[in-house]
Amino acid sequence: xxxxxxxxxxxxxxxxxxxxxxxxxxxxxxxxxxxxxxxxxxxxxxxxxxxxxxxxxxxxxxxxxxxxxxxxxxxxxxxxxxxxxxxxxxxxxxxxxxxxxxxxxxxxxxxxxxxxxxxxxxxxxxxxxxxxxxxxxxxxxxxxxxxxxxxxxxxxxxxxxxxxxxxxxxxxxxxxxxxxxxxxxxxxxxxxxxxxxxxxxxxxxxxxxxxxxxxxxxxxxxxxxxxxxxxxxxxxxxxxxxxxxxxxxxxxxxxxxxxxxxxxxxxxxxxxxxxxxxxxxxxxxxxxxxxxxxxxxxxxxxx
Ligand SMILES: [Zn+2]
Numbered sequence: 001x002x003x004x005x006x007x008x009x010x011x012x013x014x015x016x017x018x019x020x021x022x023x024x025x026x027x028x029x030x031x032x033x034x035x036x037x038x039x040x041x042x043x044x045x046x047x048x049x050x051x052x053x054x055x056x057x058x059x060x061x062x063x064x065x066x067x068x069x070x071x072x073x074x075x076x077x078x079x080x081x082x083x084x085x086x087x088x089x090x091x092x093x094x095x096x097x098x099x100x101x102x103x104x105x106x107x108x109x110x111x112x113x114x115x116x117x118x119x120x121x122x123x124x125x126x127x128x129x130x131x132x133x134x135x136x137x138x139x140x141x142x143x144x145x146x147x148x149x150x151x152x153x154x155x156x157x158x159x160x161x162x163x164x165x166x167x168x169x170x171x172x173x174x175x176x177x178x179x180x181x182x183x184x185x186x187x188x189x190x191x192x193x194x195x196x197x198x199x200x201x202x203x204x205x206x207x208x209x210x211x212x213x214x215x216x217x218x219x220x221x222x223x224x225x226x227x228x229x230x231x232x233x234x235x236x237x238x239x240x241x242x243x244x245x246x247x248x249x250x251x252x253x254x255x256x257x258x259x260x261x262x263x264x265x266x267x268x269x270x271x272x273x274x275x276x277x278x279x280x281x282x283x284x285x286x287x288x289x290x291x292x293x294x295x296x297x298x299x300x301x302x303x
Contacts, residue, residue, distance in 0.1 A: 036162070036198045038225070038288040041075045042280040042300070043067030044255030045231065046098030049205060050079055051196065057162055058154045064091040064194070064205055066103030068255075073105045075285065085109065090139075091116040092130065093207035094170075094191040100130050107133055114140040118170030118190045144169045144192070146176035147218075161199045161292060167217055168193035168209060179216035188230065189213055195223070199292025203227070204245060206236075214238035222246045224295060225288055227253065228270075228277075232262020237269060249297060251286055252279040 037052040048067035053060040061080060066072050080087060087110045093099055106112070115134050117125075120143075125131060134141055144150070144166035153160035167173075170190035174182060182189045191207035202222075206214070206229035214229065215238055226247035229236035231254045250270050252262050262279070270277045278286045284300035 072102035119172035
């Protein structure tokens with residue numbers, strides 16, 4: 001993974017954003033190894049991703065979405081030890097069942113310190129059973145604002161090697177960017193889109209953002225890993241998004257479905273642009289392990 005001037009520019013821009021940000025989350029905890037693990041669980045048609053930070057960041061654990069069923073409980077038990085059932089942060093990217101149904105078991109069986117939820121219209125926020133459960137369990141809920149940065153740190157350092165940036169936070173991003181022509185009755189337009197940076201490594205988790213949202217994302221630059229938006233739906237194929245981010249690897253979190261996901265147009269586009277593509281329905285759980293300079297990819301099913 002050779003990074004060019006473009007990346008240095010990105011880094012300068014990034015720290016500028018930290019300074020400009022009016023509120024920064026700083027979080028920490030834990031023990032163990034020296035690499036970041038990102039696990040895209042094979043949960044069928046839906047998303048669930050665990051990010052586990054290294055010892056230097058106290059093994060902080062973030063779970064992005066919970067997939068469509070309680071299959072996640074079995075999967076995650078291999079990564080989060082029985083003796084220390086702590087998931088520091090859960091991220092609920094949006095309120096569709098294929099992203100959140102598996103979280104109820106997790107709420108019940110794990111200790112969760114905080115939950116990130118998108119910025120939503122008040123009626124959707126108030127009527128969500130999952131958000132009610134979070135509040136009922138006294139879990140701290142955090143709604144990030146547009147472009148907000150969360151640093152992963154064990155000493156409150158501003159220069160932590162690991163950050164999450166909420167490049168789309170839902171309603172707040174719609175308002176901040178003035179992005180027009182979005183169907184605001186579609187929960188996908190409120191999907192949190194998150195950029196993870198660890199040293200020179202970056203991964204973009206695009207949830208179910210569709211073309212209208214992707215078109216409105218700002219300040220995108222090259223990334224290593226992309227969680228392909230919306231299970232590879234053609235509705236989420238906005239080519240300039242790929243030309244801006246130039247991912248090396250695309251992960252499709254997909255299972256048996258009636259929508260035809262991933263659509264052929266998306267697969268053809270990824271192939272045409274030489275982006276290595278891994279699908280959870282073919283490769284099983286797909287894992288990325290990085291020291292922040294290089295990364296390796298491995299998976300649970302033999303292909
Ligand atoms: Zn969705």
